[in-house]
Amino acid sequence: MDVPGLAVSLSFSLGACVGGGWWCLRRLREARYLLDTPTSKIRSAAQGYVELYGILHGLPDAVITGPLTGKPCVWWRFRIEELQSDGKKSRWRVVESGTSEAWLRLSDNTGECLINPRGAEVRPATRQSWQGSMRHPLRIEPSGGFFGFLTGGKQYRYIEERLHAGEPLYAIGEFRSLGGGRQGLDASAAQMAVIREWKGDFAGLLQRFDADNNGQLDEQEWNRVRLAAQLEAEDRHRKASTQPTQNHMVCPEESQPFILSSHGEDEIARRFRWQAAGGAILCLVGALATVYLLQVVGLV
Incomplete structure (x- = not known):
């Protein structure tokens, strides 16, 4: 065989x-x-x-x-x-x-x-x-x-x-x-997307939000980052909706x-x-x- x-x-x-x-x-x-x-x-x-x-x-x-x-x-x-x-x-x-x-x-x-x-x-x-x-x-x-x-x-x-x-x-x-206003806003996801984008330029992030210039972002400064990211996400969505x-x-x-x-x-x-x-x-x-x-x- x-x-x-x-x-x-x-x-x-x-x-x-x-x-x-x-x-x-x-x-x-x-x-x-x-x-x-x-x-x-x-x-x-x-x-x-x-x-x-x-x-x-x-x-x-x-x-x-x-x-x-x-x-x-x-x-x-x-x-x-x-x-x-x-x-x-x-x-x-x-x-x-x-x-x-x-x-x-x-x-x-x-x-x-x-x-x-x-x-x-x-x-x-x-x-x-x-x-x-x-x-x-x-x-x-x-x-x-x-x-x-x-x-x-x-x-x-x-x-x-x-x-x-x-x-x-x-x-x-x-x-x-x-x-055309078709897309709804997922506020949390849009905010996180903006934060990830900003983290890509961490030096720029520190320059904008590191109030005490210690090279770090404490909890209060991170709260400011989150608030700014939320406002930025809402502004981007508003502009996109007008297109x-x-x-x-x-x-x-x-x-x-x-x-x-x-x-x-x-x-x-x-x-x-x-x-x-x-x-x-x-x-x-x-x-x-x-x-x-x-x-x-x-x-x-």
Whole structure:
């Protein structure tokens, strides 16, 4: 009996069973989130987990272009792969990749919302893929003739995905509104935040509140610090409340899906269900393979 080989086979079959089951349940759960969350208008959206539809716009004074094509956009993701061969088979290996972290501006007929795409599953409609002999297609690099011989005649594949201004966007994530008098004041937390900020410059704190110049703050002086911090916190809150409302969408703190897509929720949910079916099949195959291997060794 090949014990090491059997152990490897069991690990693969169990991994396929567990991984496929986990992927199936995850995709089904995410599809349910998408279908159960009602679509909100930006102006009237509740604070928390919401679903929005709108049109993308560029940020003022922001010039964003795709790193591989140079085409203007509001968000991009790219991947560069190199064709490698060991004499028997060839495969593409990722040698460089990147994702835009620029904020997105989404609007509907009621307002605007800024979206931080960090942590989101982004599904853009635009995807370009092509091949070439240069590592970076927009740079001037020797790639042919004698120079191509020196570089080994390498072959690269480029993939770039983009979101463009004027395109529709489906977004589901954590919605927050700041300013406009929406935020209540947590007096204690705001006071402590100001004190922590002041402690960062302790010399300045002593200069302001150390009345007897002994290099320390006694209880009476700390009481003055707390009172000043409370007044400062209230003043900051009052000023923030007079600012126009700013709507933001960010990655949820809980394990809820954060998705930005050029496609609607029905299409995304359908894809998630197909992926869940694939995970279920993988789980079943892994389970059958595990039972078979256990039967081989007489444990079942």
